[in-house]
Amino acid sequence: MTIRVVLTDDQPLVRAALQMVITDTADIEVVGEAGDGAEAVRLTEELAPDVVVMDLRMPGMDGIEATRLITTGTGSTRVVVLTTFDDDDYVYGALHAGASGFLVKDMALDDILAAVRIVAAGDALIAPAVTRRLIKEFTARPASTPPRAELGGITDREREVLTLVGRGLSNTEIAAELFISVATAKTYLTRLLAKLHARDRVQLVILAYEAGLVAPSK
Known part of the structure; x- marks a missing residue:
């Protein structure tokens, strides 16, 4: 097409x-x-x-x-x-x-x-x-920015995946980091998109930073 x-x-x-x-x-x-x-x-x-x-x-x-x-x-x-x-x-x-x-x-x-x-x-x-x-x-922003309330509905594992997405890792890299299959990494990503009402991976990166899950490099 x-x-x-x-x-x-x-x-x-x-x-x-x-x-x-x-x-x-x-x-x-x-x-x-x-x-x-x-x-x-x-x-x-x-x-x-x-x-x-x-x-x-x-x-x-x-x-x-x-x-x-x-x-x-x-x-x-x-x-x-x-x-x-x-x-x-x-x-x-x-x-x-x-x-x-x-x-x-x-x-x-x-x-x-x-x-x-x-x-x-x-x-x-x-x-x-x-x-x-x-x-x-985000480095220039106050370090005390509170987490977004909507992140409360995700599991600990999903939070780990979101953190890695925020760090810019691909699905393959996330799978290697967490010792899971690429298919499982994709499943977690799909769940995060649905739970956080995110349009795509870009918005997940933004959410990860806004929630303080990723510490910007100094």
């Missing part, structure tokens, strides 16, 4: 570069392009793409607000944020707005395409460089 994508960036050259690569990709198709957030929201409502690749800093409506409007809408479109290293202040806001992927523009184009496929399949992906910025965000 072809993944339908809307490209959103106020720089035509960035959109053209992505469009050129995607043209040679059999399983991904660009169905629309937008130069600002408002246009991205309109195209999403009109075209119902599988994924919107979203820049953050744009004139008019920025990528955070556009992401929020898209992910809280009635459709199933998911958002991959594609931004630059100097957007530290935007990381937390974009993830909370509902983005399922957060990538940086100097990544290899093949990695960006792989991320689109991962998000379209219902998973989530955060680039390692962005994970470090997310950790930095």
Whole structure:
């Protein structure tokens, strides 16, 4: 099945570069392009793409607000944020707005395409460089931030799994860490998503940090 994508960036050259690569990709198709957030929201409502690749800093409506409007809408479109290293202040806001992927523009184009496929399949992906910025965000916060009340409904084992998710471990790495099968790790992840009403793995990472389950590196 072809993944339908809307490209959103106020720089035509960035959109053209992505469009050129995607043209040679059999399983991904660009169905629309937008130069600002408002246009991205309109195209999403009109075209119902599988994924919107979203820049953050744009004139008019920025990528955070556009992401929020898209992910809280009635459709199933998911958002991959594609931004630059100097957007530290935007990381937390974009993830909370509902983005399922957060990538940086100097990544290899093949990695960006792989991320689109991962998000379209219902998973989530955060680039390692962005994970470090997310950790930095929480490092600057008071250490006494209280756990979220909704974490009270999970088991001790699920709390362990959530902690490892917050540390950025994959299902395979979680399985090795806890001496369980990968299938069991996936089962725990599914339970956490349901119990915590989380959209995807990205939101579980946020919850792990907000609950104080992961201690940011100093």
